[in-house]
Amino acid sequence: MNQRLVSRFLGGFALIALFSASSCGPKAFTKGEYDDPERVELLDDKFNEADMQQMAQTVVDAMLVCPEVKDAKKPPVVIVEQVQNRTEEHIDMTSLTDKIRTALIKSRKVKFVNKTERETLDGEYRYNEGGNVAKEKQKVRGKQTGADYIMSGAMATNIQQVGNDKFIYYKLTMNFTNLETSEIDCVEEKEVRKKFRKRSVGL
Numbered sequence: 292m293n294q295r296l297v298s299r300f301l302g303g304f305a306l307i308a309l310f311s312a313s314s315c316g317p318k319a320f321t322k323g324e325y326d327d328p329e330r331v332e333l334l335d336d337k338f339n340e341a342d343m344q345q346m347a348q349t350v351v352d353a354m355l356v357c358p359e360v361k362d363a364k365k366p367p368v369v370i371v372e373q374v375q376n377r378t379e380e381h382i383d384m385t386s387l388t389d390k391i392r393t394a395l396i397k398s399r400k401v402k403f404v405n406k407t408e409r410e411t412l413d414g415e416y417r418y419n420e421g422g423n424v425a426k427e428k429q430k431v432r433g434k435q436t437g438a439d440y441i442m443s444g445a446m447a448t449n450i451q452q453v454g455n456d457k458f459i460y461y462k463l464t465m466n467f468t469n470l471e472t473s474e475i476d477c478v479e480e481k482e483v484r485k486k487f488r489k490r491s492v493g494l
Contacts, residue, residue, distance in 0.1 A: 338382045338461065346463045346481045347387060350444075351394040353479035354401070354467060360477060366402045369395070369467070370438040378448040378461070391465070392442070404438050440467045440476070455489040 354360055360367055371392055374384045395401040405412075412435075419429040444465035451458045460482065467477035 338378075338380055342461060342483050343387050343390065345483060346446075346461075347390040347394065349481040350391050350463065350465045350479050351398070354395065354465070354477050355398055357467065357477035359467070359469075360400060366400055367439040367467075368402045368404055368436050369440045369442050370404050370406050370470075372441060372443040374443075374463070374465070375445040377445050380448065382446065384446070387446075387463075402436075404436055438470055441470060442467055457487045457489070458484065459487070460484045 371388060373388045374391075376382050376384050392403060396403060415430065416432050418424070419431070424430075442465065444463060446461060446463045448462070449460040451460075461484075463481045465479050466475045468474070469476050
């Protein structure tokens with residue numbers, strides 16, 4: 292085999308290798324479009340946006356008709372604890388908690404105090420007290436609103452597999468605990484059950 296044939300062979304081999312590497316490597320998503328966030332589409336057997344929306348809406352509706360909230364003379368003030376994840380699955384509990392809180396705030400029937408910003412508030416009070424802000428515009432301590440309720444909850448799951456069928460059950464439980472009496476005045480549960488079938492090889 293002469294030098295020219297060797298060069299052609301090696302060049303062809305290099306092109307094939309390059310093509311194979313590019314075709315087997317990760318493909319970039321280059322074309323997209325907006326999708327309807329309300330559409331239910333089970334792409335896999337994981338907790339999804341539709342599950343979160345169903346659970347959040349059920350909890351919000353129930354809390355708003357709870358007598359201690361509905362019949363209150365003024366909107367109860369609530370402090371939030373993040374929903375606990377008691378499943379073996381990674382679920383964005385921060386988003387679920389925020390979704391419930393946001394809907395309740397928008398209803399104007401419940402108010403929330405911002406627990407996560409307490410350190411920032413304390414820093415601002417110290418800044419005001421340090422003479423950095425005009426006296427008539429200073430924000431002073433002792434005027435914060437105390438919470439009436441603690442909103443807390445947890446999500447649990449149960450998974451069963453029978454033959455080619457897989458059943459996934461989620462249960463979200465949410466409570467409004469009276470801060471003064473420690474009694475649970477409002478509670479709601481939302482259950483979601485889904486069935487999946489193992490795909491046959493080659494289909």
